[in-house]
Amino acid sequence: MTEPSRHDLPELPTIAAAVRQIGARRFDFSREVAVMAVVNRTPDSFYDRGRTFALDSAVTACLDAASSGADWVDIGGAPFAPGPEIPADEESDRVVPVVEAVRAASDIVISVDTFRADVARRSILAGADIINDTTGLADPELARVVADSDASIVITHSLAAPRTPLASPTYRDVSIEVAEFLERRVERALGAGIPEERIIVDPGHDLNKNTLHSLELTRRLGPIVDLGYPTLVAVSNKDFIGESLDADRGDRVEGSLVAAALCIAQGARIVRMHNVRESVAAVRMAEAILGMRQPAYLRHNMGERND
Numbered sequence: 387m388t389e390p391s392r393h394d395l396p397e398l399p400t401i402a403a404a405v406r407q408i409g410a411r412r413f414d415f416s417r418e419v420a421v422m423a424v425v426n427r428t429p430d431s432f433y434d435r436g437r438t439f440a441l442d443s444a445v446t447a448c449l450d451a452a453s454s455g456a457d458w459v460d461i462g463g464a465p466f467a468p469g470p471e472i473p474a475d476e477e478s479d480r481v482v483p484v485v486e487a488v489r490a491a492s493d494i495v496i497s498v499d500t501f502r503a504d505v506a507r508r509s510i511l512a513g514a515d516i517i518n519d520t521t522g523l524a525d526p527e528l529a530r531v532v533a534d535s536d537a538s539i540v541i542t543h544s545l546a547a548p549r550t551p552l553a554s555p556t557y558r559d560v561s562i563e564v565a566e567f568l569e570r571r572v573e574r575a576l577g578a579g580i581p582e583e584r585i586i587v588d589p590g591h592d593l594n595k596n597t598l599h600s601l602e603l604t605r606r607l608g609p610i611v612d613l614g615y616p617t618l619v620a621v622s623n624k625d626f627i628g629e630s631l632d633a634d635r636g637d638r639v640e641g642s643l644v645a646a647a648l649c650i651a652q653g654a655r656i657v658r659m660h661n662v663r664e665s666v667a668a669v670r671m672a673e674a675i676l677g678m679r680q681p682a683y684l685r686h687n688m689g690e691r692n693d
Contacts, residue, residue, distance in 0.1 A: 398653070455662065560595065
């Protein structure tokens with residue numbers, strides 16, 4: 387296939403250590419976008435409402451995501467949203483058996499969505515490749531746990547402690563303030579001994595942000611991407627999509643795909659999505675448009691006649 391000329395392609399972001407080995411998978415984030423599937427082993431997750439709370443359901447959902455083309459799966463045992471605290475032992479009992487079962491059956495990248503150092507430690511020992519911390523290393527001990535392992539860390543922006551409300555969050559410039567927060571927390575990670583090639587950042591759509599804030603982050607992702615680390619966006623089926631479209635949780639797929647594609651065009655390199663098959667197709671199309679990958683085949687108008 388003929389390569390497109392580079393001057394015809396959008397400028398792609400510069401990423402620190404763009405080529406990364408994460409578990410058994412190798413990624414070149416200068417040339418590809420990873421699809422992270424979401425599997426929550428919780429009875430009150432905002433999207434699936436407990437559909438994957440049972441152990442066998444959670445494991446099956448993870449393996450189905452791998453079969454549908456997901457590059458990795460994010461397993462959660464405690465929602466960020468306000469609610470009763472979930473003890474660390476209970477959270478571990480939810481996620482660790484899923485990690486063990488999925489790792490035994492697949493080489494898909496596994497991340498565990500937790501802010502607790504002990505849950506992170508147990509998850510890594512069970513086979514998790516990444517810790518996805520929605521508090522952005524609020525607990526320094528979690529940074530040390532990751533530093534002492536081969537795992538990577540997702541540093542996410544949020545302001546309130548998990549399971550606690552934050553009334554009427556305000557920002558002067560949400561994109562700049564989120565980028566500044568992430569930069570400080572990256573420095574915390576580096577200071578704890580986590581190398582830059584194991585750091586990923588996430589602006590935290592909807593986490594302590596209203597719909598206007600999340601729309602602004604989606605529109606102006608540049609300050610976060612410019613930090614130079616792979617940027618993960620978790621836009622799937624979020625409330626900012628529902629409020630923008632007046633759409634219930636089951637009717638947000640199209641809006642989620644548009645939000646993900648616009649973030650990819652600005653430099654996001656990991657998208658955290660619920661609807662895996664549709665998301666994989668949207669991501670591969672975005673990569674093709676941006677010149678990051680070649681079409682699967684070329685036939686249309688390529689010969690003497692149009693078939």
